[in-house]
Amino acid sequence: MFLAIGHAVMMSLTMAWEILWALILGFLLSAVVQAVVSKEEMSRLLPDDRPRTIVKACGLGAASSSCSYAAVALARSMFRKGANFTSSMAFQFASTNLVMELGILLAVLMGWRFTLAEFVGGPLMIWVLVLLFRMLLRPEWVEAARRQAELGIQGRMEGHAAMDMSLHEGSLWERAASEKGRTAISHFFVMDWASLWLDIAGGLLISGALAAWVPKQFWQAFFFAGHPVLAKLWGPLVGPAVAVISFVCSVGNVPLAAVLWNGGISFGGVIAFLFADLIILPILNIYRKYYGWKMSAFLFVTFYVAMAAAAFVVELLFGALHLIPQQRNARVMEEAISWNYTTWLNLGFLVVAGVLVVRFLRTGGPAMLRMMGEPQKAGGDHSHTAATMDDHG
Numbered sequence: 525m526f527l528a529i530g531h532a533v534m535m536s537l538t539m540a541w542e543i544l545w546a547l548i549l550g551f552l553l554s555a556v557v558q559a560v561v562s563k564e565e566m567s568r569l570l571p572d573d574r575p576r577t578i579v580k581a582c583g584l585g586a587a588s589s590s591c592s593y594a595a596v597a598l599a600r601s602m603f604r605k606g607a608n609f610t611s612s613m614a615f616q617f618a619s620t621n622l623v624m625e626l627g628i629l630l631a632v633l634m635g636w637r638f639t640l641a642e643f644v645g646g647p648l649m650i651w652v653l654v655l656l657f658r659m660l661l662r663p664e665w666v667e668a669a670r671r672q673a674e675l676g677i678q679g680r681m682e683g684h685a686a687m688d689m690s691l692h693e694g695s696l697w698e699r700a701a702s703e704k705g706r707t708a709i710s711h712f713f714v715m716d717w718a719s720l721w722l723d724i725a726g727g728l729l730i731s732g733a734l735a736a737w738v739p740k741q742f743w744q745a746f747f748f749a750g751h752p753v754l755a756k757l758w759g760p761l762v763g764p765a766v767a768v769i770s771f772v773c774s775v776g777n778v779p780l781a782a783v784l785w786n787g788g789i790s791f792g793g794v795i796a797f798l799f800a801d802l803i804i805l806p807i808l809n810i811y812r813k814y815y816g817w818k819m820s821a822f823l824f825v826t827f828y829v830a831m832a833a834a835a836f837v838v839e840l841l842f843g844a845l846h847l848i849p850q851q852r853n854a855r856v857m858e859e860a861i862s863w864n865y866t867t868w869l870n871l872g873f874l875v876v877a878g879v880l881v882v883r884f885l886r887t888g889g890p891a892m893l894r895m896m897g898e899p900q901k902a903g904g905d906h907s908h909t910a911a912t913m914d915d916h917g
Contacts, residue, residue, distance in 0.1 A: 536732030539779050545869035546632040547724070547775070548877050550625020555712035555880075557587045557624075560699040570602065570611035578654055581611045582647060585618025591719040592774045592801050593810070595619035600814045604673050609666050610657045613823070614650045620774055620801055621646040629778045630798075634785060634854045637847050638794065641838050645795050649834035656826045665822065669815040677813040710883040711892060718893055720774055727776030731783045743787025756843075759793020760835035764828050767800030768808075774801055782854035791848045792839030799831040 569580050588595065599616035603609055620626075622643060630639045699705045747762070748755045763784075770780060777798060785794050801807075803824055811820035842848050883889075 533729075533732065535736050536728040539728050539731060541870065542866060543629055543632055543779070545866065545873040546628045547625065548873040550623075550628040550775070551713055551716050552709075552876065552880070553624045553628075554716060555709045556700055558712045559705055559708035568606075570607040570615065572608050573610035573654060573658070577608065577611050578614050578650065581614040582618040582622060582650060585615040586622040586624075588615075588619045588623075591716065592620050592723075592804075592807060594719055596802070596807055596810055596814075600673055603670065609669065610654055610661070613657070614654060616802065617650050617653065618646070621649070621799060626775050626778070626798075629775055633778055633782045634794075635849060637842070637849055640847070641791070641795050641842060642798060644841070645799070645834045645838040648837060649799055649830050652833050653826060653830040656830060660826065661822070665819055669819040672816040672819070673814055707883060707887045710880040710887065711889050713877075713880045714884040714889055715893060720776065723774050723776035725776075727779050730770060731779035734780070734783045735786075738787070740787055743784070743789070747784075747788040747790065747793065749788030755788075755790045756792060756839050757836075759790030760796040760832045760839065763789065763793040763796030763835065764800035764803060764831050767797050768803055768805060770804065777801055785854050786852050788852070790839060791842060792835040795838050796831050796835035799835065800828075803827050803831075 569584065570577055585595070588598065595616050598619070599612040602615065603612045607615075627639045627643060630642055700709065744750065748758050766784070767777065770777065781794050781797050784797060789797070808820060808824055811823050814820075815823070839848075
């Protein structure tokens, strides 16, 4: 028993070491983007669901935090401030499926084809969702959801979603390179880690346990690995269901996706699983609080259909282009830490992370970190924290 637990923990630790530098790099790039792109006018930029507005929503989402809970809270905040509901949901999807750290982590663990599939399938999934909303979403449902949203019932990461420490003056380079810009980057970097470490740790532990304890034969039978045609149909359908019950969201589900791929799930099944971080059980409960039972059920069904449909199209497209990997050798299965290029990258990026953490501690970061989990005040936000940061910068 203890040997089995120790084996699973060791697998989790080696996975963590394998992806550490990629996580630090991804969060650093995300922090830079968040520091120079303001949340201030997001609601004004998303007044309707026209194609141009949906494209803006995707761009704004890709430039925001990858934390699923923060993305859901921010989408609700934007909706309350006048943003179109469909565009708010498109923003929410882009925040967790089109962010840089997800792509980097996928490339490290599973290869560039999965990164490409994520960034091809993500916009496709959003457009499928927009079409479903236009066909099925009734105006009275939106109004009922707005009334429920106005009640201000709290979910998770409300404070993090409301914070806006981004800079507004100068070019993008001038904002990032300035004293205040470097301070903002350090704050976003640490706060994103603080908001996601539980999901990352949970994903690694679950992945380690599954990799160590579940025989590959079980996965192959469950995913119909011996029946290629059936597997291509089954994978996109079952992938989101596995995600719903795994409780792992955001970038934390990438190690588990690697375990599923090694176990025999189809290429499209992996993509559907990655898409589904916004329908895990805790987030479904937040939808219920934010928008009511009827809208939360509508979101679950339409999200699920959009995820499965987009993933199936990705399966067909990448299969036709011969871009689906033939070998199932995601690096999640390595069981020992060795002195190689990964170690050097980890050491280098740990130094970078250390510099950012020190700046965070010296510029009022801990006080903002305490605010991150606080409820958003009615009719307000935490944008004033930028001024607080300036005092320390």
